[in-house]
Structures are given as structure tokens and as C-alpha cells.
Amino acid sequence: MGEAILSRLIASNIYLPPDVCVSDPMPERRDFLSQKYGVQVTPNNLIAAETEVMMLAVKPQSLNSVAASLVDAPAPCIVSILAGVTLSHLEDLFPAKAVVRAMPNTPAQVGAGVTAIAPNALVTTAQMQAVHKIFQAVGTVVEVAESLMNAVTGLSGSGPAYVALMIEAMADGGVAAGLPRAIAMQLATQTVLGTAQLLTETKLHPAQLKDQVTSPAGTTITAIAQLEKSGLRSAMIEAVLAATRRADELGK
Ligand SMILES: NC(=O)c1ccc[n+]([C@@H]2O[C@H](COP(=O)([O-])OP(=O)(O)OC[C@H]3O[C@@H](n4cnc5c(N)ncnc54)[C@H](OP(=O)(O)O)[C@@H]3O)[C@@H](O)[C@H]2O)c1
Structure with a gap:
């Protein structure tokens, strides 16, 4: 899902390849992603100070270990596409950060997805605009109350x-x-x-x-x-x- 979003962000010129950094633990994946999309890659989740948005696209079971390496990351806005991971869990892992929970679906791979997003109280209007822009690259976007995210999963996710x-x-x-x-x-x-x-x-x-x-x-x-x-x-x-x-x- 992370690659689906990445490919559309680059293809639609929403971000230029040198402005995107992808973290992946596998060297073959990093080589593949840097060659195919021209993006920067890193094995260690080091985030540049000027990062606008940091997207988490790992399996939910990897979240805690990944979050530990990111807790001091300078990214002002963290977007999670992890199924079932709540805003309050993300807020515990990233205290005092703007966090957006998002639920895309697989037609995102062909730009025909639908993504529901729910921000926490610290997300600014400008950050929400950036998040809309990211998910519009893979389809349409709806904002919902976080309490409805599992219903979104039951309808458009599954x-x-x-x-x-x-x-x-x-x-x-x-x-x-x-x-x-x-x-x-x-x-x-x-x-x-x-x-x-x-x-x-x-x-x-x-x-x-x-x-x-x-x-x-x-x-x-x-x-x-x-x-x-x-x-x-x-x-x-x-x-x-x-x-x-x-x-x-x-x-x-
Ligand atoms: N697939 C969907 O339709 C869908 C829809 C909505 C939400 N989601 C959510 O999207 C997330 C990813 O799902 P997926 O199906 O795309 O899984 P996936 O193909 O396994 O992708 C997970 C990615 O995270 C990378 N990764 C693992 N550990 C990492 C670490 N420590 N640091 C940085 N990167 C790391 C993996 O790298 P390697 O490949 O090198 O192991 C892999 O590229 C899940 O949380 C899922 O709930 C998926």
C-alpha cells in the first residue's frame, strides 16, 4: 500500500522524487524503490528536519518497534494507514504530535481508491490540506469521525x-x-x-x-x-x- 501511494504521488507530481524519503529494512526493496521512483531511501527511519508529513505504512504488528525509532523524529504531522490502530494509540506513541489516521483501500493501486481520514486535535488546516493532497493522488478522500473508522474498514476497506x-x-x-x-x-x-x-x-x-x-x-x-x-x-x-x-x- 505504501508503494501504491508513493507511485501515484510521484506520477502526479505531487512530490518531486528527491523530496521523498522511503524507509525500508530490506536492501533489495530500497534499491528497487530508488531505481524505479528516483526517491531517497534509508534503512534506519532517519527523518530529515524539514519533513512535512511522515507516513507509517508498516504492518500493525511492527508499529511499536518502528515508533520507538521515530519518537524524536522532527516530522510535524504523522499519517498512519495501519488498520485498526487508533488515534489514541498513535498519540501515546507520538506524544504532542499532530496525527492523522487514514484507511485507504486496494483500488488505490490504480488511482481509484477511497480513503477515510480522521485527524487528532493538533492537526492544522494546512496539514489536513497536505493529507488530502496525498490521498487524492490515489483516489477520493472523505473525512470521518474516528469512531467510524471500523465501519469504514467494514465497508470500503474490505x-x-x-x-x-x-x-x-x-x-x-x-x-x-x-x-x-x-x-x-x-x-x-x-x-x-x-x-x-x-x-x-x-x-x-x-x-x-x-x-x-x-x-x-x-x-x-x-x-x-x-x-x-x-x-x-x-x-x-x-x-x-x-x-x-x-x-x-x-x-x-
Ligand atoms: N493492503 C491494503 O489494502 C491496505 C489497506 C488499508 C490499510 N493497509 C495498511 O497498510 C499497512 C501496510 O500493509 P501492506 O499490505 O502494504 O503490507 P506490506 O506489503 O507488508 O508493507 C509493509 C512495508 O513496511 C516495511 N517495513 C517493515 N518494517 C519496517 C521498518 N522497521 N521500517 C521501515 N519499513 C518497514 C516492509 O518492508 P519489507 O517489504 O522490506 O519487509 C514493507 O515494505 C498495514 O498496516 C495495513 O493495515 C493496507
Whole structure:
């Protein structure tokens, strides 16, 4: 995820390569990142005094040891993308620092992610603008109260897996109906992408779109009746709630 954000920041000229320093313990990764993106690299988490934002993108289980090496870092604003790590935990590790908790999702890799961000009380307006700029490089950004971060995890954090499952199932349906696999996958994927784009651009409510494509006694309403009988809507609601509960448990 750190590399996905880095690659888009460089590609969209939000930061120039020499202005970014990436820390990674593995020499091969450092060589790869410096050659591919032209950024500075360091093995030891040493942060330059003029650093604007320091982003933490390690696994949550590495946080405590990484934080110990960063406690005196001069960075005025620390951004964490670590799933389940709360602002109060980050504030304990980095006392008196401006801290932003962020939750991106995997479509960030292709610039189509959505990131929810929640700042602590010390984050300034200018720092929030810098954080928005960083995550806008990988998609769209929403600000939420920190108490809603686990719900964000349950919806958009885990959501790409639900949509992938749906695409796979739609393609399976197409294959069952006689389509070749490759064509079924293309039709299913593009239908999801196109519908999401249509809803975004027209601001139609999903129910309005559904009404527009369901003619009396037609094919689509017949399919929807089947989906309702199988509990699709309820399954999706319960899935988001279950993931949110699991994020709550993991954060304790
Ligand atoms: N993947 C997602 O979709 C996603 C979405 C939202 C949030 N997140 C969060 O993003 C974080 C990273 O997840 P990921 O999937 O990108 O994991 P990952 O691929 O394992 O990335 C972790 C990175 O941290 C580096 N690292 C480990 N120890 C370090 C240290 N002491 N100092 C500096 N760098 C160190 C690792 O280096 P090496 O590769 O050399 O070991 C690796 O490049 C997690 O906290 C996760 O919760 C991920």
C-alpha cells in the first residue's frame, strides 16, 4: 500500500522524487524503490528536519518497534494507514504530535481508491490540506469521525473483496448461461465499473437506476426477485456489520 501511494504521488507530481524519503529494512526493496521512483531511501527511519508529513505504512504488528525509532523524529504531522490502530494509540506513541489516521483501500493501486481520514486535535488546516493532497493522488478522500473508522474498514476497506466476489459470481452465471469465461469476466467487470461510474456521475439513487432498467414482467425484475429471495441485500448489510465488528475486536 505504501508503494501504491508513493507511485501515484510521484506520477502526479505531487512530490518531486528527491523530496521523498522511503524507509525500508530490506536492501533489495530500497534499491528497487530508488531505481524505479528516483526517491531517497534509508534503512534506519532517519527523518530529515524539514519533513512535512511522515507516513507509517508498516504492518500493525511492527508499529511499536518502528515508533520507538521515530519518537524524536522532527516530522510535524504523522499519517498512519495501519488498520485498526487508533488515534489514541498513535498519540501515546507520538506524544504532542499532530496525527492523522487514514484507511485507504486496494483500488488505490490504480488511482481509484477511497480513503477515510480522521485527524487528532493538533492537526492544522494546512496539514489536513497536505493529507488530502496525498490521498487524492490515489483516489477520493472523505473525512470521518474516528469512531467510524471500523465501519469504514467494514465497508470500503474490505469492500473490494465483496465486489470481487460479486463479479466472479456474475461471470459464473454468464458461463452457466453459455458464455465463454473470458467474455463473461469482461461483461461482469465492465458492468460493475460502468454502473459505479454512472451512479457517480449522474448522482442517481441506486433505486432510481434499478427502476429505470426494470420493465414490467421483464428479465431484470425477474432476476431481482430471485436476488431478493436469496437475500442478497441482507447478506451485504450483514457482511459490512460483521467486518465492522471484527475490526472492533482486532482493535482491542
Ligand atoms: N493492503 C491494503 O489494502 C491496505 C489497506 C488499508 C490499510 N493497509 C495498511 O497498510 C499497512 C501496510 O500493509 P501492506 O499490505 O502494504 O503490507 P506490506 O506489503 O507488508 O508493507 C509493509 C512495508 O513496511 C516495511 N517495513 C517493515 N518494517 C519496517 C521498518 N522497521 N521500517 C521501515 N519499513 C518497514 C516492509 O518492508 P519489507 O517489504 O522490506 O519487509 C514493507 O515494505 C498495514 O498496516 C495495513 O493495515 C493496507
